[in-house]
Amino acid sequence: MGVLRFLNAGESHGPALTAIIEGIPSNLELSSEYINRELARRQQGYGRGGRMKIEKDRVEILSGVRFGKTLGSPITLMVRNRDWENWTDIMAVEGQPVEKKEIKNPRPGHADLTGGIKYGFSDLRNVLERASARETTTRVAVGAVCKRLLEDVGITIGSYVVSIGELSVKELMQEIPLEERFKNAEKSEVRIPVPEEDEKFKKLIDLAKEEGESLGGVFEVFATGVPAGLGSYVQWDRRIDGKIAQAFMSIQAIKGVEIGEGFQLAGKFGSQAHDEIFWGKERGFYRKTNRAGGVEGGMTNGEPVIVRAAMKPIPTLMRKKSLRSVNIETKEPFDAAKERSDVTAVPAAAVVGEAMLAVVIAEALLEKFGNDDWNEIKERIFQYIQHTKEY
Numbered sequence: 001m002g003v004l005r006f007l008n009a010g011e012s013h014g015p016a017l018t019a020i021i022e023g024i025p026s027n028l029e030l031s032s033e034y035i036n037r038e039l040a041r042r043q044q045g046y047g048r049g050g051r052m053k054i055e056k057d058r059v060e061i062l063s064g065v066r067f068g069k070t071l072g073s074p075i076t077l078m079v080r081n082r083d084w085e086n087w088t089d090i091m092a093v094e095g096q097p098v099e100k101k102e103i104k105n106p107r108p109g110h111a112d113l114t115g116g117i118k119y120g121f122s123d124l125r126n127v128l129e130r131a132s133a134r135e136t137t138t139r140v141a142v143g144a145v146c147k148r149l150l151e152d153v154g155i156t157i158g159s160y161v162v163s164i165g166e167l168s169v170k171e172l173m174q175e176i177p178l179e180e181r182f183k184n185a186e187k188s189e190v191r192i193p194v195p196e197e198d199e200k201f202k203k204l205i206d207l208a209k210e211e212g213e214s215l216g217g218v219f220e221v222f223a224t225g226v227p228a229g230l231g232s233y234v235q236w237d238r239r240i241d242g243k244i245a246q247a248f249m250s251i252q253a254i255k256g257v258e259i260g261e262g263f264q265l266a267g268k269f270g271s272q273a274h275d276e277i278f279w280g281k282e283r284g285f286y287r288k289t290n291r292a293g294g295v296e297g298g299m300t301n302g303e304p305v306i307v308r309a310a311m312k313p314i315p316t317l318m319r320k321k322s323l324r325s326v327n328i329e330t331k332e333p334f335d336a337a338k339e340r341s342d343v344t345a346v347p348a349a350a351v352v353g354e355a356m357l358a359v360v361i362a363e364a365l366l367e368k369f370g371n372d373d374w375n376e377i378k379e380r381i382f383q384y385i386q387h388t389k390e391y
């Protein structure tokens with residue numbers, strides 16, 4: 001683990017979700033409201049299930065912040081599960097299990113079955129409570145702290161959805177600049193960067209819902225204003241593209257990650273694949289294209305960092321299209337039961353992706369510039385940015 005690290009804890013229907021972040025420097029301005037705005041963004045999106053209506057996430061800062069500024073000590077963030085009051089028996093810390101409420105039916109596409117085998121459980125709730133993407137709530141809270149830090153030095157993180165199911169705006173969005181894609185996505189319930197296409201996407205989600213189906217998709221996360229030279233080529237585990245891939249693959253249901261043009265580069269001639277280098281008096285070195293997605297040689301190269309991730313469809317399906325599975329006790333087949341669930345969560349996953357990219361970039365930044373007093377560090381960062389222009 002690097003200079004910035006975090007751990008999170010909490011069950012989906014437990015009393016609360018918590019995270020401890022260590023390595024955020026002192027004197028960074030931080031408020032609960034700032035974090036809450038990010039938590040609300042994760043809860044939006046057309047096609048979400050009932051859970052999102054119950055939970056209105058709000059953070060409580062339990063340590064590491066005093067009078068609106070960080071102390072340099074570990075920051076503890078807590079988000080209470082409002083649903084907890086309905087789960088005090090089933091999720092009790094002490095006492096006996098409520099037997100008829102035990103889960104014996106593992107859902108295909110989830111951690112249920114393998115988690116039960118691995119940890120020796122007869123109630124699969126013990127697995128799904130932690131494997132659930134509810135856990136990403138505190139990742140978004142931690143990401144918000146990192147975004148707060150990054151924005152002080154001019155780094156912006158954003159995201160938009162590129163496709164849901166077979167519908168894609170990949171071609172249509174080509175002429176739209178990154179920041180505008182993000183602005184449009186913020187106004188769209190499906191986080192699509194091309195406003196005219198919104199209704200089509202919503203219709204597809206409605207159709208999937210009627211059919212008892214679910215949908216996956218692709219989203220992109222970007223970071224602009226990132227100075228050249230974060231990450232390193234000198235050791236395998238210091239390469240920032242490796243760290244980004246790990247961070248994104250760790251998000252539930254993410255099955256593929258690309259940086260820049262990624263897989264598409266594999267099919268091109270070299271002359272069409274790389275970004276030529278130019279120089280101007282004002283900006284120093286720059287590229288006119290960004291096929292590399294802002295990373296070369298395991299380091300940021302000064303161009304926007306662009307990460308694309310593929311999300312598989314939500315595994316919990318409604319009755320009509322349910323998948324076959326086998327009861328762990330009776331060994332009898334059953335159709336995976338209907339549960340309250342999202343039809344698609346690609347827009348929310350994009351917001352989680354923003355948080356993960358913010359964590360990786362903040363970590364690389366602090367690794368390079370230290371992590372004691374933010375006022376002092378900021379000065380060094382600005383000096384270095386000047387150096388990258390004058391080099």
Ligand SMILES: Cc1cc2nc3c(=O)[nH]c(=O)nc-3n(C[C@H](O)[C@H](O)[C@H](O)COP(=O)(O)O)c2cc1C
Nearest residue numbers: 109110133252253254314315316341342345348349
């Ligand atoms: C933001 C978000 C929301 C999700 N919501 C649901 C849901 O409501 N129901 C569900 O079955 N899976 C949901 N998932 C997906 C599961 O968490 C995921 O498919 C499961 O963990 C298995 O994926 P894995 O093999 O990558 O761990 C969601 C994922 C994310 C990122």
